[in-house]
Amino acid sequence: MQPLLGAHRRRRTSRFPSGVAPGPRRGGRAAGLAALALALAALGCGAPATNEAQLPGDDTRDVWVLVVHGAGDGPERWAAPFAAALEPKLLEPRRVAVVAYDWREAARDRLAAAGAGQAEGAAIAKALQGRALTHLHLVVHSAGAHVAFGLEQALADWPSRPTLHLTLLDPFQGLGLDFEWGRARFGRTADFTESWLNRGDGVPGTEAPVDAAHTFDVTSAASRPAGLSGSQPHWWPIDAYQALPPSLSTALEVSGAFEPQRLRERFPPGAVTQVP
Numbered sequence: 001m002q003p004l005l006g007a008h009r010r011r012r013t014s015r016f017p018s019g020v021a022p023g024p025r026r027g028g029r030a031a032g033l034a035a036l037a038l039a040l041a042a043l044g045c046g047a048p049a050t051n052e053a054q055l056p057g058d059d060t061r062d063v064w065v066l067v068v069h070g071a072g073d074g075p076e077r078w079a080a081p082f083a084a085a086l087e088p089k090l091l092e093p094r095r096v097a098v099v100a101y102d103w104r105e106a107a108r109d110r111l112a113a114a115g116a117g118q119a120e121g122a123a124i125a126k127a128l129q130g131r132a133l134t135h136l137h138l139v140v141h142s143a144g145a146h147v148a149f150g151l152e153q154a155l156a157d158w159p160s161r162p163t164l165h166l167t168l169l170d171p172f173q174g175l176g177l178d179f180e181w182g183r184a185r186f187g188r189t190a191d192f193t194e195s196w197l198n199r200g201d202g203v204p205g206t207e208a209p210v211d212a213a214h215t216f217d218v219t220s221a222a223s224r225p226a227g228l229s230g231s232q233p234h235w236w237p238i239d240a241y242q243a244l245p246p247s248l249s250t251a252l253e254v255s256g257a258f259e260p261q262r263l264r265e266r267f268p269p270g271a272v273t274q275v276p
Contacts, residue, residue: 054099055127061097062134062162065253066124068101070142070172071113075100078141078238089246089254096253103147113143114175121150125158133162135252141238142206145171149186156189163258165251168195168213169237174205187212187269191260194250194267196241201233214267216240221275240275 065086067079075083079100090096101124106116124147128136136155138148145168155161166187173182187193187210195213197206209215218224218240219233228236250267252258267273 054101055124057127057131059097060132061095062132063092063096063137063253064128064133064135065096065098065137065139065251066101067099068103068138068140068144068147069107070140070144071107071110071117073107073142074104075102078235082139082238082242085242086253091254091256098253101147107143110143114146114172114181117143117146118150118153121147121152122154123150125151125154129158135163135165135258137165137167137251137253139167139169139241140171141169142203142234143172144169145173145182145186146175149182152187152189163260164190165258165260166190166193166213167241167251168193168210169241170198170201170203170206170234171195171210172203172205173208173210179205180208182210183208184211186210192250192258192263192267193269196237197272198233198236201231201236203231203234206234209270209272212269214264214269215272216275217272218275 065083067075067083067086069075069077069079083098083100086098087093090098103117103120106120107113109116136151138151140148148166148168152164152166155164168186171182171186173180173186175181182205187195190212193210193213195210195215197209197215197217197219199207199217199219209217218237221240223240223243224236246254249255250258250263
């Protein structure tokens with residue numbers, strides 16, 4: 001078992017002993033009213049509904065993968081199947097906890113989900129504090145990005161912390177009246193942030209790349225299913241990311257290593273890769 005990463009904040013590499021290096025605006029009055037409702041709701045979001053049973057305190061595994069759904073959703077739609085499909089790919093399953101995190105109660109109100117998500121993320125960090133964690137990987141969709149942001153902000157205040165990898169799947173950036181609120185905020189203190197983006201899906205707040213992330217644009221990917229309509233393309237980045245072969249993964253749990261500096265050199269923050 002490796003020592004707790006983050007004990008020395010300059011140390012930014014996490015590796016399994018047997019690991020291998022990772023491979024390769026809506027216009028009009030209706031929109032204005034919707035934005036105003038979002039702002040008002042965000043101000044009144046309730047306390048987080050963190051389920052401690054999802055994060056058992058007696059779990060001694062040091063690598064945690066949290067798969068987080070978005071607003072008006074639950075883990076059964078994609079997060080739980082995603083977590084189940086990930087389990088067989090784990091190189092060292094005894095070290096890795098994979099949790100399809102359920103925050104459906106806090107996420108039920110789509111208008112208040114951003115603020116509630118950030119409170120949820122902070123509560124998750126509190127539940128994890130004090131454990132001998134070496135690495136955290138959050139795979140989040142849509143408003144789940146606000147859960148990741150709340151966790152990321154809370155971790156930044158820890159005297160030492162695990163390495164942090166954020167995978168944002170078509171992240172919803174809006175908060176209040178600003179539909180690009182998260183653009184300059186998400187992922188700034190994570191060790192490596194990647195965003196999987198689909199453009200033109202009709203979901204406001206999901207069109208712009210995140211500044212601190214390397215963006216993989218899957219809008220025109222050849223593997224994208226034909227005939228997607230309505231909000232269906234908003235879900236396409238989940239499938240695109242899940243289809244990534246382990247040999248090309250940036251994730252510690254399936255590649256065997258997490259080398260943030262190398263990842264940032266290969267996939268620079270602020271840059272966009274068009275997935276063919």
